[in-house]
Amino acid sequence: MSEPNFLQLHRAGELERRVMKLEKLLERCTVCPKDCGNNRLLNEIAACYSGRLPIVSSYTAHFGEEPCLSGSRGAGNIFFGNCNLRCVYCQNYQISQTWKTQRKNETTHEQLAEMMLELQARGCHNIGFVSPTHFAPQMARAIFIAAEKGLRLPIVYNTNAYDSVEVLRLLDGIVDVYLPDLKYAENDAGFTFSKVRGYTDYARAAIKEMFRQTGDKLVFDENGLLQKGLLIRLLVLPNDIAGIAENLRWVKEELSPRPAISLMAQYYATNKAATDEKYILLSRRISEREWFEAISILEDLQIEEGFMQEYESASHYYRPNFTDADEPFKDIRDFQ
Numbered sequence: 001m002s003e004p005n006f007l008q009l010h011r012a013g014e015l016e017r018r019v020m021k022l023e024k025l026l027e028r029c030t031v032c033p034k035d036c037g038n039n040r041l042l043n044e045i046a047a048c049y050s051g052r053l054p055i056v057s058s059y060t061a062h063f064g065e066e067p068c069l070s071g072s073r074g075a076g077n078i079f080f081g082n083c084n085l086r087c088v089y090c091q092n093y094q095i096s097q098t099w100k101t102q103r104k105n106e107t108t109h110e111q112l113a114e115m116m117l118e119l120q121a122r123g124c125h126n127i128g129f130v131s132p133t134h135f136a137p138q139m140a141r142a143i144f145i146a147a148e149k150g151l152r153l154p155i156v157y158n159t160n161a162y163d164s165v166e167v168l169r170l171l172d173g174i175v176d177v178y179l180p181d182l183k184y185a186e187n188d189a190g191f192t193f194s195k196v197r198g199y200t201d202y203a204r205a206a207i208k209e210m211f212r213q214t215g216d217k218l219v220f221d222e223n224g225l226l227q228k229g230l231l232i233r234l235l236v237l238p239n240d241i242a243g244i245a246e247n248l249r250w251v252k253e254e255l256s257p258r259p260a261i262s263l264m265a266q267y268y269a270t271n272k273a274a275t276d277e278k279y280i281l282l283s284r285r286i287s288e289r290e291w292f293e294a295i296s297i298l299e300d301l302q303i304e305e306g307f308m309q310e311y312e313s314a315s316h317y318y319r320p321n322f323t324d325a326d327e328p329f330k331d332i333r334d335f336q
């Protein structure tokens with residue numbers, strides 16, 4: 001098994017310097033492209049309702065990621081509370097859009113480090129930070145603490161991709177696997193359905209920076225577990241809202257002729273998409289035809305590296321319930 005990136009930085013004394021630079025960004029928050037400018041070190045809150053300390057809504061061995069991350073003993077997922085986006089169809093809305101409730105899940109950096117060590121002791125294959133963007137400095141601080149106490153697992157950064165390039169540069173050598181969404185091919189869709197400006201432009205710039213760090217080669221260990229690389233997730237949405245063809249073309253033309261793509265069929269209407277007529281275009285599952293169209297685009301572009309969910313099972317299995325923080329996912333067979 002190759003060594004995770006952060007250990008080298010730690011030995012060189014660079015990890016702590018990076019953490020301090022990241023924490024500096026909290027003073028006038030520019031941790032994500034929203035650039036709110038609030039002082040989070042003084043617990044001033046803005047668009048993501050998040051202050052100085054990390055908020056962890058759940059941490060668990062998770063079997064619903066791609067097989068190279070879940071393996072046989074699970075991905076060691078840590079689900080942060082709150083978010084810098086407000087997706088009207090967010091499947092994790094119980095923890096991403098309930099900031100008042102999430103205050104009770106505030107934790108210390110030391111406790112966050114202990115969670116990682118516990119997941120490692122439970123045999124998880126990696127540490128997967130889910131929606132880490134708004135807590136990137138806190139995540140880095142906790143990795144530093146955990147490194148001192150023996151953390152040896154690869155770090156997975158599972159992000160909506162509305163990330164700041166400056167922050168990603170500081171994470172170079174800390175993160176092993178980037179797992180970004182690329183949600184829309186049009187900024188307008190990002191504004192309508194995720195309530196942020198410039199989604200596509202920022203996400204593409206962020207993914208370019210991730211690619212600069214990792215290249216297009218996925219590195220696996222002898223058991224087929226992903227150790228390093230960039231795997232871009234495309235969730236197929238109804239009515240072509242995700243702009244799959246356009247995004248895949250962009251990836252091929254601007255990033256790499258051999259990108260690793262994870263194509264996802266798990267969409268189902270939840271949160272506002274299930275109740276508000278304004279979002280009627282998102283009020284249903286994707287049809288089989290829409291799914292197979294997305295697959296044929298991959299084939300036409302000769303994109304072969306990556307993963308694909310099963311159409312039949314995906315939306316049925318991947319329905320988290322975060323009122324059970326210890327075990328929000330009931331079924332382990334999302335991907336086959």
Ligand code: SF4
Binds near residue numbers: 030035037038084135
């Ligand atoms: S991380 Fe939160 S406070 Fe900071 S810029 Fe983004 S949304 Fe604003």
